[in-house]
Amino acid sequence: MEGNSLTVIKKLISPTPDKSILSSIVRDIKAKLGIFARVTFCFVGR
Template identity: 60%
Template structure:
């Protein structure tokens, strides 16, 4: 498990925020050298746009194009929609993000609040 918190304070649109979060996850996976990645998100719109071969014409088009341009760097990458109840770890991270002024990354561990909800999700 890896986790990160990156503040996007200049974002005023929920779809842009979700797309930027996905972009950050993809960049993080690239930096770590991962070749097999599953990105989960609770924005069905973003997941559909990333899984589609059609040209996106929405406000998040530049982000979607940027993410898709990086897909060849992976042997396999999938984008899956999970409902909010299945994305508790991401919401736990979002709640604690104000504690950190700079981006924060965790590998093989996460903040205690996040590990607790992740373990609860596995049960």
């Protein structure tokens, strides 16, 4: 999975629960990770 928001990528990689305004997005993405055999997160600058 690629993204241009370093903040979001860092929150997705982090094992600690997110308490920011993005927490619902991060929680939804992490909840869906189980359907994939392998997932990697990568920051791609603009």
